[in-house]
Amino acid sequence: MLGIVSACKARGSDLRVHFKNTRETAFAIRKLPLGKAKRYLEDVIAHKQAIPFRRFCGGVGRTAQAKIRHSNGQGRWPEKSAKFILNLLKSAESNADVKGLDVDTLYISHIQVNQAQKQRRRTYRAHGRINPYMSSPCHIELILSEKEAPVKKEADTQVAPRKTKKSQVIRSGASS
Secondary structure (H helix, E strand, O other): OOOOOOEEEEEEEEEOOOHHHHHHHHHHHOOOEHHHHHHHHHHHHOOOOOEEOOOOOOOOOEOHHHHOOOOOOEEEOOHHHHHHHHHHHHHHHHHHHHHOOOHHHEEEEEEEEEEOOOEOOEEEOHHHOEEEOOEOOEEEEEEEEEOOOOOOOOOOOOOOOOOOHHHHHHHHHHHO
């Protein structure tokens, strides 16, 4: 395995897209083949398939599209998150092409979304007060790997069952 390149990366830092939505979108495409993940995200943008919200699901409505992928049925169509991740997938795909990897066998072996530093604005409230008005950007990184061919199982050879000490003691005790 040394010297053989079988993976490629893409990452985006301080992306101005909601962390929570992006985390759920990334979780939905984990371990999917590249082509299937791209089709899924394009369907999310077109509102044909929903992203199931599993962790950050407070106040998220239920939809039949989300029920297909997760039991709680809560889901949304985070278009902006899907577009950002789709762009990263395309970037990783071109990186794989440059490295000479087979694009048809790639799958998402790792995808991670971290919170970035919040950006500050202010909102004006009643009685002359001011409250923070923060955005929640995120860092996204993903790794595409080539699917390894399954190893063929060796044909079964007849091996005599091993006798344990316990069974030998029982047999010797029964014979005496």
